[in-house]
Amino acid sequence: MIDFLVSWIANTPGFAAPYALAALGLIVSERAGVLSLGAEGFMLVGAVIGVGMILSFGMPPLPAMVAAMVAAALVSTLFAALVVWLKINQVIAGLVMVFFCQGATSLIGSQYGWTNRPFTGLPKIELGPLANVPVLGPILAAQDVVIYATPAIFLGVVYVLFRTHTGLRLRAVGESPEAADAAGIDVSGVRFLSVMAGASLIGLAGAYISVGSAKIWVEDMTSGRGWIAVALVIFARWSPWRALAGAILFGAIEALVPKLAAAGVRLPQYLMLMTPYLATLGVMIWIAAARRGAAPDEPGALGVPHVREERR
Amino acid sequence: MSKVRICALVALAIGAATPTVAQEVFKVEGAPKVAIVLFGPKNDGGWSQAFEEARPSLEKVMGATIPVVDKVPEDAASITPPVERFIQRGHNVIIGTAFGYSDTFKKLSEKHPKVAFLNASGITNGPNLESFYGRTYQSQYLCGMVAGAVSKSGKLGFVAANPLPVVNWTINAYELGAKKMNPNATVTVVFTGAWNNPVKERAAAAALIDQGADVIGQHVDTPTPQIVAQERGVYGTGHHRDLSEFAPKATQCSSIWTWAKFLGPELEAIKAGNWKPQPYGAFPGIKEGGTDVACCGSAVSAEAKEKIMAARQAIIDGDPIFAGPLKDRDGKERLAAGAKIDDAGLWKMDWFVEGVVAQQ
Numbered sequence: 001m002i003d004f005l006v007s008w009i010a011n012t013p014g015f016a017a018p019y020a021l022a023a024l025g026l027i028v029s030e031r032a033g034v035l036s037l038g039a040e041g042f043m044l045v046g047a048v049i050g051v052g053m054i055l056s057f058g059m060p061p062l063p064a065m066v067a068a069m070v071a072a073a074l075v076s077t078l079f080a081a082l083v084v085w086l087k088i089n090q091v092i093a094g095l096v097m098v099f100f101c102q103g104a105t106s107l108i109g110s111q112y113g114w115t116n117r118p119f120t121g122l123p124k125i126e127l128g129p130l131a132n133v134p135v136l137g138p139i140l141a142a143q144d145v146v147i148y149a150t151p152a153i154f155l156g157v158v159y160v161l162f163r164t165h166t167g168l169r170l171r172a173v174g175e176s177p178e179a180a181d182a183a184g185i186d187v188s189g190v191r192f193l194s195v196m197a198g199a200s201l202i203g204l205a206g207a208y209i210s211v212g213s214a215k216i217w218v219e220d221m222t223s224g225r226g227w228i229a230v231a232l233v234i235f236a237r238w239s240p241w242r243a244l245a246g247a248i249l250f251g252a253i254e255a256l257v258p259k260l261a262a263a264g265v266r267l268p269q270y271l272m273l274m275t276p277y278l279a280t281l282g283v284m285i286w287i288a289a290a291r292r293g294a295a296p297d298e299p300g301a302l303g304v305p306h307v308r309e310e311r312r
Numbered sequence: 313m314s315k316v317r318i319c320a321l322v323a324l325a326i327g328a329a330t331p332t333v334a335q336e337v338f339k340v341e342g343a344p345k346v347a348i349v350l351f352g353p354k355n356d357g358g359w360s361q362a363f364e365e366a367r368p369s370l371e372k373v374m375g376a377t378i379p380v381v382d383k384v385p386e387d388a389a390s391i392t393p394p395v396e397r398f399i400q401r402g403h404n405v406i407i408g409t410a411f412g413y414s415d416t417f418k419k420l421s422e423k424h425p426k427v428a429f430l431n432a433s434g435i436t437n438g439p440n441l442e443s444f445y446g447r448t449y450q451s452q453y454l455c456g457m458v459a460g461a462v463s464k465s466g467k468l469g470f471v472a473a474n475p476l477p478v479v480n481w482t483i484n485a486y487e488l489g490a491k492k493m494n495p496n497a498t499v500t501v502v503f504t505g506a507w508n509n510p511v512k513e514r515a516a517a518a519a520l521i522d523q524g525a526d527v528i529g530q531h532v533d534t535p536t537p538q539i540v541a542q543e544r545g546v547y548g549t550g551h552h553r554d555l556s557e558f559a560p561k562a563t564q565c566s567s568i569w570t571w572a573k574f575l576g577p578e579l580e581a582i583k584a585g586n587w588k589p590q591p592y593g594a595f596p597g598i599k600e601g602g603t604d605v606a607c608c609g610s611a612v613s614a615e616a617k618e619k620i621m622a623a624r625q626a627i628i629d630g631d632p633i634f635a636g637p638l639k640d641r642d643g644k645e646r647l648a649a650g651a652k653i654d655d656a657g658l659w660k661m662d663w664f665v666e667g668v669v670a671q672q
Binding site: 007011015106110113115116118209213214215216218219220221223254255258259261262263264265266267268269270272273 | 469510512514515523
C-alpha cells in the first residue's frame with residue numbers, strides 16, 4: 001500500500017508539469033488581455049520541434065526543449081500579429097491557430113520522419129544519497145530537470161508579474177489598455193511580447209510531453225492538454241499559485257487512473273477516463289459558488305482588442 | 313487509426329448472423345488498374361504503413377505501379393476528390409483503408425458501377441464494393457502463447473485502447489494463448505481510451521510493470537508499450553507491424569497485417585474476371601492472409617516456438633480458438649462444451665475470459 005502511494009505521488013509531478021507550465025504561459029498572455037486559445041497548438045509546436053531537434057540534429061534534450069520554446073514563440077507571432085495588430089477576434093484567431101498547428105505539426109513530423117521514432121529523452125536525475133531516503137527520496141529527489149526547475153520558473157514569473165515595473169505594465173495593459181495607453185505604455189508592444197513569452201512557456205509544456213514524458217512524437221499527441229490548461233486558468237482565477245495547485249490535482253488524477261487499473265481495481269473504464277473532467281467541473285462549481293458576490297478577478301480587458309481611436 | 317476500427321464492421325456482424333445471399337461475379341471494364349487511398353501517413357509505423365508495405369507485391373501481381381495518396385481524412389469532402397481523380401485517370405480498382413470511408417465508398421461505388429472498390433475495416437458492401445478486416449484474435453492468441461512462455465511471474469500486462477469487440481477478442485485470445493503455455497497466467501488490461509496517446513500508454517505500461525507484469529502486450533497504435541518494456545527490462549508483444557524494430561530486446565512476437573497475402577488473390581480474381589465481392593465483407597485470418605505473427609524473439613525457447621508454430625498450423629487447419637467449454641471471468645458459461653464461436657459472436661464480444669483482469 002505504501003509502495004503504491006509513494007509511486008503514485010512520485011509519478012504525479014511528471015503529469016502535472018505540462019499543465020502547470022502551459023497554465024502559467026496562458027496566465028502571462030491573459031494578464032496582458034490576450035485570450036490565448038491557441039495553447040493546444042503551441043504545445044504541439046513545442047512537442048514536434050523538441051523531438052525534431054533531437055532526432056534530426058542530435059541535440060541533447062535540454063537544448064532541444066529550449067529550441068522548442070523559441071519555435072512556439074515564433075509561431076505565436078503569427079497569432080499576436082492577428083490579434084494585436086489586425087485586431088481580429090481573439091477566440092476565432094485562437095481556434096484557427098490550433099487547427100493550423102495541428103496540420104503543420106503533423107505535416108512536419110511525417111515529412112521529416114519524426115513520427116513514431118523513439119529516443120532516450122529527458123533522463124531522471126537522482127540527487128545523490130537523497131534519492132535513497134525512503135518515501136521522500138523517490139518523490140522529491142528522483143525527478144527530471146524540468147520538474148526541479150518548475151517551482152523556480154513559477155517563482156520567477158510571479159516575481160516579474162507582481163513585483164516589477166514590467167509586470168505592472170503588463171497587468172495594466174490587461175486591466176485597462178486605455179489607461180495604460182494614456183500613461184504612455186505601448187499597449188500593442190506589451191501584448192505582442194506577452195503572447196510570445198506565454199507561448200514559449202506553453203511550448204516548453206509541449207516539449208516536456210514529447211521529450212520528457214512520452215519520449216516519442218505522434219500526431220496530435222498533446223491530446224487536449226492545452227484545452228485543460230485553458231480551463232485550469234479560468235478556475236485558478238488567473239492566479240499562478242492556484243493554477244499550480246490545479247495542475248497538481250490533475251497530475252495526481254492522471255497518474256492514479258492507470259495505477260488503479262493495473263492493480264486490478266474493477267472500476268468502470270469510462271468513469272476512470274472522465275475523472276479529470278469531472279474534477280474540472282467540480283472545482284469550477286466550487287470556486288464559482290465560493291466566490292459569489294466577490295469582485296471579478298478576471299483581467300478587465302481580457303479578449304478585448306485595443307483600438308486607440310475607439311477610446312471610451 | 314483512431315476512428316478507423318472504432319465501431320468497425322457491425323454490418324459484418326449482422327451479415328454473419330444472416331443467411332448468406334448469393335455472391336455475384338463482378339467484372340471491371342477493361343484492364344484493371346489499381347490505386348490506394350491511405351488513411352494515415354504512409355510511414356505511420358502501423359496501420360497505414362502496413363498497406364504501403366504490401367504495395368510492391370501487389371504491383372508484381374498487377375504488373376504495373378500502384379499510385380498511393382496518403383493522409384486522407386475520414387470525410388466525404390476529403391475522400392471524393394482523390395478517388396474521382398484516380399477514376400478519371402483510368403483506375404478502376406480503388407482500395408481504401410478506413411472505417412470512416414464506408415459511406416463515401418458506398419456512394420462512390422454506386423456512382424461508378426464499373427469500378428471495383430475494396431475498403432479495409434469498412435462496414436459497407438455492394439455488388440462492386442467489399443469491406444475487409446483481419447481475424448486478429450488468431451495472431452494475438454499466438455502472441456499470448458509467446459507471452460506465457462517467456463513470463464516468469466505468469467502475470468501479463470496488456471495496454472489496449474477501448475473495450476470494443478475487436479479489442480476484446482484480442483485480449484481474450486491473448487489470455488487463452490498464455491494459458492496454453494502457463495495454466496496460471498493472467499492478463500491485466502489497462503484501457504487508455506485512445507488509439508494514439510503515448511503519454512497514457514507509457515503510464516499504463518509502467519504501472520503494469522510496477523504491479524509485477526513481466527510481459528506487456530498491446531492493442532494500441534504506437535510502439536510506446538514495447539519501448540517501456542525494453543527500458544524496464546521486461547518482454548513485450550506488438551501489434552500492427554513487427555515492433556521489434558523499436559524494441560529489439562523486448563518484443564518477442566507481433567501481430568502483423570499481411571494484406572499482400574489477402575489482396576493479392578483478390579486482385580488476381582479481378583484480373584481474371586471472376587472476383588466475387590463478399591456480400592457481408594471479407595474476414596480473412598492467418599490462412600487467407602490479413603493477419604499473422606512475426607515470431608519469435610530470442611527469449612522464446614525452441615521447444616516453445618515449436619508449440620507456437622504447431623498452434624499456428626492448427627489455426628490454419630480450422631482451430632476456432634474460442635471453443636467451449638468457455639466461461640467468462642464472472643463464471644458465466646459463454647460457450648457450452650463442444651460449441652464454437654461464430655462470427656456474429658465475435659463481432660459482439662463484450663465479455664472477458666477467466667484470467668483477464670480489466671476495468672468494466
